Amino acid sequence: MLTTLLPPTTGSATVLGFDLRTQGSKIRERIGVVQQQDSFDQGLNVETSMDLYGLLWNVPKSVRRERIEQLIKDFSMEEFRRTSSLDLSIGQRRRLQVAREFMHEMDILFLDEPTVGLDPLVRRTALNYFKQKVKEGLSIFFTTHILEEAEYLCNRIAVINHGRIVAVDTPANLKRKFGTAKEVEFRFLEGTSEEFQRLLSTEDEVESVEFDKESGAYKAKTSKPELVIPEVYHVAERLGLHVSSVYISETTLEDAFISMVEGADKEAKVA
C-alpha cells in the first residue's frame, strides 16, 4: 500500500510528505521497490536488464553505464553479466533484481524479503550494501521474517501481527521490553543430580531448571543470570559436584517477537 500499488481501504497515510490517495505519482517518483516475488525482463541478459530498467527511470546513458559496472562489481555478478535472465539461478536472478533497483536515485527503498534465495555470502554482501546506503542517507523500509537480518540492519523495528502493529522500537529496546528469560546452561564434570535440579529450582531468581538428555546440560531460565551463576556453584559445592562449563544465552529478537505476538494474541482473545 505504501508503494501505491494497492489503494488504501480506510484511513490515510503519507510517504515523504505526499498523500497516498492523491499524490501517488509523486511518491512513486521518489521510491524504489524490491518485491518479494520475482521481477525480471524475459530473455534479456543481466546488463541489458539493468540498462533498460535505468532507462525506464530516465537515467542518462552515461550514468547507466557507470552504475551497471559498479553494481555488477558490488553484487558479484561478473560471472553471469551476459547470461539471459531465463538461464539464471533463482539466487542470481534475485541478485539482479536487488542490484537493478539501485540503478536509479531514490529517497526511500522498500525491500520485501530481498534476501530470499541468496546464499549466505551474497546475503551478507547485500545486507552490508544496504547498511552502507543507509549511512549515505537512504531510508530503507525492510520487510522480513528473518529476525537476525532485522536486528543486523534496522534502527527501528515495527512488529506486525494480523495486520496490526504490536510494537515499534529499537532492536535493543524490544529485546529489553519483550525478551523472555535468558538461559544459563551448565554441565558437571561427571554425573547428574535430581537433587541439584530441585534445589536450584527453589532459588528466587530461577524460573525453571531442565535437564537436556541429548546435550547432557542443565538449563536454568532466569532474567538475572548474574545472580544465578554463583548459586549454581554454591549448590553444586554442597552436593559435591564439579561444574565444568557455564554458558549464558542471550535473549534473541526472535524470543522477543514470539513474546510480543503471543501477548497480542492473548489480549485479542480476552477482548
Place this chain on the structure above:
Amino acid sequence: MNGYVRLVYRNIRANLDKASLFFELIFPLFFIFVEGYGYTGIIQPFDLGNGRLIPYKVYLAAGAVCLTVINGGTNAGTQLWYDRKNGMFEQILMGPFNRAQYILGIVLATLIIGIAGSLLVFGLAFPVLGYSIAWTLRGALLVAFSLVIGTVFFGGLAIALSVVLRSSETFQIVSSFIFFVFLFTSSVFFPAATAPEPIRTISLLNPLTYTADIFRDGLFGLSPALLALELPVLAIEAAAIFAVAVFAFRRIRV
C-alpha cells in the same frame, strides 16, 4: 526522454524476441507467395466492383498484409501476459508510471509493430508480385486507417484475453484459435460478398473483413458506398473491444 517513448522502447525490447518477429513476418509472406501463386493458376482475375481486374495473388497479398495486423495485435496480449508472469507489471506500476501510461505504452508498441510489420510485408511482397500501386492521398489515409484501427481491435482483444487467461498454454491455444477463426471467416482469402451463407454473415461481423476491405480500397479503389458503411463499423468495433480491454485491465489485481 518522454515517459511513453521509454515505455514503448522497453516493451519492444523486453517482451518481443527477434525470432518471434521474424516468424510473424514469414507467416503472411508464406501465404502471399505459396498460396497466392498456387491458386492464381486456377482462379481467374476478378473484378472487385470498380471495373478493374485483380489477379488472385494480388488480392490475397493485400489481405495477407492485414494478417500482420492480427500478429501485431497478439503482441499486446503477449507483452501484458509476460509482464504479469514475470512480476514486471507490478514493478513498473511501482515506478514512475501509472496504469493508463502502462497500457498506452503497450498499445503504442503494438501499433508500431503492427504497422511496421504490415508495411514491411507490403514492401517485400508487392514489388515481387509485379503489381504497381497508383498512390493517392485518399488511398494512403485508408491504408493507415485500416492498419491502425485493425491493430487497435486485435490488440484490445489480445489484452482482454491475456487478463482472463492466466496459464501460458491456455493463452496461446485460445488466442491462436480465436485469431484463426477471425482469419478464415474474413475477406482475407476470399471476397465476403460472394461467400455462401452463413460464412457471409459471419464475415460481415468480422472486423478483419473491414480491415482487409478498407486496406484494399486504399490500394485499388472500391465502392464509396461500401466504404461509408465499413469505416464506421470497424471504428465502432475497435472502440468497443478496446473499452472491454480497458475494463478488463482495470480489474487486474496485483
